[in-house]
Amino acid sequence: MPKSSKTAPAVAERSRLAVRKTYKLYVGGKFPRSESGRTYLVDGDNVALASRKDARDAVVAARAAQPKWAGATAYNRGQVLYRVAEMIEARRAEFAALGVAPVEVDAVIDRWVWYAGWSDKVAQVAGGANPVAGPFFNISAPEPTGVVGVIAPSSLLGLVSVIAPAIVTGNTVVVVASNPQAAITLAEVLATSDVPGGVVNILTGRGAEIAPWLASHDDVNALDLSGVDDAGLATELERAAAGTLKRVLRPVSGVDYTGDPGTGPMTALLEIKTVWHPKGF
Amino acid sequence: MTATATSRLSGLPDSPADLRTFLHGLPGVDKVGIEARAAALGTRSVKTTSKAQAIDLAIRMVDLTTLEGADTPGKVRALSAKALRPDPADPTCPPVAAVCVYPAMVPTAAAVLAGSGVHLASVATAFPSGQAPLDVKLADTRDAVAGGADEIDMVISRGAFLAGDYAHVFDEIVAVKEAAGPAHLKVILETGELGTYDNVRRASWLAMLAGADFIKTSTGKVPVAATLPVTLLMLEAVRDFRDRYGRQVGVKPAGGIRTTKDAIKYLVMINETCGDDWLHPDWFRLGASSLLNDLLMQRTKLTTGHYAGPDYFTLD
Numbered sequence: 234m235p236k237s238s239k240t241a242p243a244v245a246e247r248s249r250l251a252v253r254k255t256y257k258l259y260v261g262g263k264f265p266r267s268e269s270g271r272t273y274l275v276d277g278d279n280v281a282l283a284s285r286k287d288a289r290d291a292v293v294a295a296r297a298a299q300p301k302w303a304g305a306t307a308y309n310r311g312q313v314l315y316r317v318a319e320m321i322e323a324r325r326a327e328f329a330a331l332g333v334a335p336v337e338v339d340a341v342i343d344r345w346v347w348y349a350g351w352s353d354k355v356a357q358v359a360g361g362a363n364p365v366a367g368p369f370f371n372i373s374a375p376e377p378t379g380v381v382g383v384i385a386p387s388s389l390l391g392l393v394s395v396i397a398p399a400i401v402t403g404n405t406v407v408v409v410a411s412n413p414q415a416a417i418t419l420a421e422v423l424a425t426s427d428v429p430g431g432v433v434n435i436l437t438g439r440g441a442e443i444a445p446w447l448a449s450h451d452d453v454n455a456l457d458l459s460g461v462d463d464a465g466l467a468t469e470l471e472r473a474a475a476g477t478l479k480r481v482l483r484p485v486s487g488v489d490y491t492g493d494p495g496t497g498p499m500t501a502l503l504e505i506k507t508v509w510h511p512k513g514f
Numbered sequence: 515m516t517a518t519a520t521s522r523l524s525g526l527p528d529s530p531a532d533l534r535t536f537l538h539g540l541p542g543v544d545k546v547g548i549e550a551r552a553a554a555l556g557t558r559s560v561k562t563t564s565k566a567q568a569i570d571l572a573i574r575m576v577d578l579t580t581l582e583g584a585d586t587p588g589k590v591r592a593l594s595a596k597a598l599r600p601d602p603a604d605p606t607c608p609p610v611a612a613v614c615v616y617p618a619m620v621p622t623a624a625a626v627l628a629g630s631g632v633h634l635a636s637v638a639t640a641f642p643s644g645q646a647p648l649d650v651k652l653a654d655t656r657d658a659v660a661g662g663a664d665e666i667d668m669v670i671s672r673g674a675f676l677a678g679d680y681a682h683v684f685d686e687i688v689a690v691k692e693a694a695g696p697a698h699l700k701v702i703l704e705t706g707e708l709g710t711y712d713n714v715r716r717a718s719w720l721a722m723l724a725g726a727d728f729i730k731t732s733t734g735k736v737p738v739a740a741t742l743p744v745t746l747l748m749l750e751a752v753r754d755f756r757d758r759y760g761r762q763v764g765v766k767p768a769g770g771i772r773t774t775k776d777a778i779k780y781l782v783m784i785n786e787t788c789g790d791d792w793l794h795p796d797w798f799r800l801g802a803s804s805l806l807n808d809l810l811m812q813r814t815k816l817t818t819g820h821y822a823g824p825d826y827f828t829l830d
Contacts, residue, residue: 289821296824451814452823476820 256280256413258287258437259420261294262430267438280413283436285446288407291434292452295380295405298431303377303403311352313427314401318345320426324418331414333389340491341393348397351499355402359500363507370510375503377403378480379454382447384440384470386460387411390490392419395459396433398498405432407453409444411460413437441466448473455480455502459488526723530681537680537720543711543747552742555786556779565778569813570608571793572777573600576809577635577766577801579614580830581642581734587622590615593830594626601810604817610806611795612665616641617658624662635665635700639690642704642733644669648686655693665698666690669733670717672707680720687724700728700766700799703748706738714744718751728764734801739769742779749787762791768801774812777805803830 255272257264258281266272269284302310321328321342328338359375381399385392385408392410399406410416420435436443440460447453448470456474458481461467467483474481482501527536560568578597580589594613601607612633613623620636627634636658640646646654655666668690674682691699701721705714721729729748732739745767752763765784771777777800784792792798807827814822 292821446821449820450823451821451826473820477823 254278256417256437258283258291259417259424259433259435260287260291260431261297261434262424264417264420264424273438275413278414280417280437283409283438283443285443287436287438288409288443288446289450291407291436292380292382292447292450294431295407295434296452298429299377299379299403299405302400302405302429302432305403307353307356310401310403311349314345314349314352314397316426317422317428318342318349320422321345321419324422327418328389328415331418333415337388337390340390344390344393344494345397347494348401348499351496352401355496355499355503358496359503360505365509368511368513370512371507372510373505373507375402375500376506378502378504379404380452381406381455381457381502382444382450382453383408383457384444384447384460385410385416386488386490388490389415389419391459391488392416394490394494394498395457398494399457399502400428400432402499402503404455404502405434407434407436407447409436409438409440409447409460411440444470445473448479449476451477453477453479455482457482457502459484533680533684533720533723534678537716540712540715540719543715545711548711548746549743552746552783555746555783556742558779558782560778560782566813566816568778568781569774569809569816572774572781572800573806573809573813574608574611574795575798575800576610576806577612577614577768577799578610578806579734579768579801579803580619581614581616581637585616585619587619589830590619590622591626592828594623594632596806596828596830597627597632598630600806601813604813607810607813611799614665614667614801617654617661617663620658620661620663628662633665633698634663635667636661636663637667637669637702637733639668639686641667641669641702642735644671644704645673648689651686652689652693655690659694659697663697665700666694667700667702667730668694669702669704670721672704675708675713675717675720680716683717684720684724687721687726691725698727699725700730700764701726702730702733702768704733704736705731705741705744706736711743711747714747715751718748719755722751722755722759722761722763726763728766728799730766730768730799730801732767732769732801734769740767740771740801742783745780746783746787749784749792752792753788762797764797764799765792766799766801768799771800771802772804773808774805777809 257266267281267283268286271282272279273282360373363371365371381404383395383406385395416435423433456479458467471481527533580593597610597613609632612635614635615623617636638655638658639651670683703717708714718729748765756762811822
């Protein structure tokens with residue numbers, strides 16, 4: 234065939250071995266298998282089954298990434314979150330193939346954009362100058378809580394609705410996802426969209442197995458139990474988290490993630506620092 | 515070579531030429547073999563009660579080190595207090611083996627450690643480069659001992675060693691040993707600068723022949739510090755040296771050992787290479803600073819059943 238021809242050469246269809254994907258964990262910007270070597274089948278796909286040691290490694294990665302992520306400018310974090318939305322846009326087909334409705338993917342993209350916009354505004358809403366009876370400037374500023382353990386809801390929109398509000402303010406997260414294929418596909422999006430490694434870490438497996446280790450971990454600062462349906466387990470996790478005075482988010486069940494999330498999910502993972510500064514000198 | 519040196523052990527090479535012949539007569543190191551052996555020993559899994567024992571032993575072997583230009587008396591006092599009681603929340607946690615500081619900080623550390631059983635090591639002899647005249651090195655050593663150090667970590671002159679002037683290095687070690695008097699002498703080979711495994715083996719034997727009580731891998735000031743293969747090689751050297759001359763010498767890897775997992779790999783290696791005789795803080799030390807916190811975190815994990823975090827341990 235002459236080189237000038239624009240038509241693609243015809244490739245004869247032939248039988249070939251299927252190249253099937255293994256869904257691995259997402260820890261520290263890499264996609265490792267579970268330390269335990271375990272996998273489980275979800276809809277015919279091989280998925281890594283995370284162990285408590287994977288959770289431990291993920292917390293180490295999240296802790297290592299946290300200061301730099303929190304130290305990035307709010308503007309920069311907003312850009313990074315917006316980039317996530319751009320990258321999902323290009324992966325619509327992949328999410329569709331995993332059974333996520335196009336309307337939900339729209340909502341997911343819009344949610345990233347919405348939270349991206351909040352990055353440089355949340356400080357004004359959650360903090361500000363306080364009037365005090367004395368010669369002082371008194372300023373309250375919100376700061377990220379730190380490393381957040383998240384037991385995520387099963388829908389993709391739910392997953393994004395718990396990750397984005399946590400990271401937009403400078404927290405880093407260790408997420409236990411219950412919808413592995415969609416969650417790891419999201420991880421592939423995050424890995425290619427300027428989100429620094431370790432800011433989001435996604436573990437796939439049994440929440441009931443991993444969550445207690447996150448709840449009792451001394452180096453996890455907050456726990457989001459949005460995806461825990463079992464009330465008994467949630468109570469147990471709250472009790473374990475109390476040992477290190479973690480912040481615990483336990484939304485009432487049946488949250489409608491399609492609605493307006495409000496600022497609650499962001500401000501719940503912020504600590505308010507108030508500074509008194511003398512004036513008049 | 516001095517008479518004091520040759521009288522120390524019988525059957526020693528007794529001229530610079532003999533020493534050279536002896537060191538170059540040591541068998542060459544199988545690079546691939548020793549790296550594979552070290553890697554294989556690093557895969558052992560040590561769990562539960564064995565792990566608890568290994569962690570406590572590793573803590574007892576730590577030479578808690580601070581060798582920074584920014585060291586202050588306050589920092590050295592805090593570190594010495596930590597050496598005595600690494601985990602203030604748990605009285606069952608053993609103290610470390612020693613505190614290792616610069617000579618100027620020896621009196622400060624000595625005031626805290628006096629009578630505690632925790633040794634006080636001081637680097638000396640123009641640490642870390644070793645590039646100073648002999649009388650400066652000897653004065654450095656005497657000052658450290660006078661200040662209260664009972665262990666001296668000296669550096670060898672790598673320049674002389676690499677130039678092939680083994681007798682110079684030998685005589686220097688002998689002189690420092692004499693200046694150190696009753697203090698234990700650890701000889702730092704700085705293996706990262708020696709270039710080859712053959713050189714590490716020669717330097718190990720040279721130091722032991724000259725009277726070292728310990729051979730130590732590194733200063734921690736060059737990019738390549740303690741590695742498993744180098745430590746394995748040194749463990750083999752001390753084992754073979756005892757077989758030949760009947761004198762036991764200790765080993766101290768230092769630099770780059772940061773995790774409990776690493777520390778346990780070293781313990782496994784001692785056990786497999788030298789056996790029980792060296793599994794004691796008198797014969798094996800881990801030169802480290804950040805390692806101790808990791809050991810304490812793992813220890814806390816075993817005692818409390820949940821993962822510990824660095825927020826609950828001192829920053830040093």
